[in-house]
Amino acid sequence: MxxxxxxxxxxxxxxxxxxxxxxxxxxxxxxxxxxxxxxxxxxxxxxxxxxxxxxxxxxxxxxxxxxxxxxxxxxxxxxxxxxxxxxxxxxxxxxxxxxxxxxxxxxLLPGNTIDVLDEQQFDQVLALNAKHVGALAGRPDVPCNVMYLRHDGPGYCLHEPLRRFSARTAELDRRIRAVGDASDERLQGFDVVHQDFHPGNMLTLGGDVTGVVDWDGAGRGDAGFDLVTLRFAVHLAGAERRVVERLDALLDALPEDVLRVAWAHMSLRMTDWAIRHFPSYEVGTWVDLAAERL
Known part of the structure; x- marks a missing residue:
């Protein structure tokens, strides 16, 4: 362990x-x-x-x-x-x-990925996220994204690494599964969900956001999910302090059922990924963040 x-x-x-x-x-x-x-x-x-x-x-x-x-x-x-x-x-x-x-x-879109998300760029990112809302109205044919809170995802969101890595990660997995037992495995809604909405997938030129890339996991659901993804992405670095504070305030305003499920999913995704891809000393940082709202 x-x-x-x-x-x-x-x-x-x-x-x-x-x-x-x-x-x-x-x-x-x-x-x-x-x-x-x-x-x-x-x-x-x-x-x-x-x-x-x-x-x-x-x-x-x-x-x-x-x-x-x-x-x-x-x-x-x-x-x-x-x-x-x-x-x-x-x-x-x-x-x-x-x-x-x-x-x-x-x-191939113009621009470079964002290293540190500043407030001006954050305002543009929020405007883009607002375009996600209702974009799939009348499109039940587009599948909702699965959260994988009770079972493994396809190559990510694996539960076994959490159960085996440490007592803390095993307890985190138990909490994630409890959220899954009490919730729908799919976040319902008719918004577009990017699924990996973070600065590394956003392009800028001259301070303006010129594009969002990496849509392989996109689907239908609640656009608030992408704000939770963004919060995890800027946990260690990648955003000005004021951006993180504003983002936390937006998460506070999300419906509890959306925030709880999205936070559990991202806690699983990032902790599993850290166990399998990062040095083990980094795992604890994701468990700490998960505990803030789970």
Missing amino acids: GTENAAGTFPRVQRLDAAQMLAAVREITGIKLVVSGALEGGQVGAARVRWPDDGHESVLKWRPDFTVGAMRAGPVAALEALRARGYPGPATELVVQVGTAVVTVQE
């Missing part, structure tokens, strides 16, 4: 092999995309690719253990609903099934 790094016991998530994915895409579609560069950030990986016809660049991503049908019905549909509202999200240019994974190619 509490080993230097638990990844040897609990496997890390597999990262994108861009060359292998492009070879498969070429065989399936005949499209000869080529890798033009790497993209920093993210745990699963992404790559810049160039199209053979006009040479424009795009972003290659993949999602293991998923289908094209599910990708189009969930993440792509959610993103397109926002783009119809003028939201700065990338256009989806290609979706291909490669074995048990889905490969997507999306528009």
Whole structure:
């Protein structure tokens, strides 16, 4: 328990092999995309690719253990609903099934990821989050995001690492499961939920937010979930103090059932991820944050 790094016991998530994915895409579609560069950030990986016809660049991503049908019905549909509202999200240019994974190619948006979220940018981020609200009205066909409070998620939100890592994480898992037993496993609603709404997925130029990327987990639910995700993302660093204070005040105003379920999900997601991917001394920071509202 509490080993230097638990990844040897609990496997890390597999990262994108861009060359292998492009070879498969070429065989399936005949499209000869080529890798033009790497993209920093993210745990699963992404790559810049160039199209053979006009040479424009795009972003290659993949999602293991998923289908094209599910990708189009969930993440792509959610993103397109926002783009119809003028939201700065990338256009989806290609979706291909490669074995048990889905490969997507999306528009390369201008800008750089945010290192420290300041108040001016935060105001813009809140305006973007407001566009999520009601964007899927009348769209029950878009699936609600699952919270995985009682059972494992697909490669993330795993419960076993928490049960085995330490007494504190085992107790946290018990509390998370208790929330799941008393709640719906899906946050209901007709808002778009990005699912990974944090500064590393937000782009800026000259202080203005120019886009939001990484929509692979998007679906339907309550837009308040993304504010909880943002709060976890800026826990250790990444935002001015005043931004964190304002964000906490917004969370205080969320409906209790939304906040409780979203906080339990993010507590599970970040603690499990830390156990499997980060040095073990970092795990306690996520348990501490989880305890603030769970």
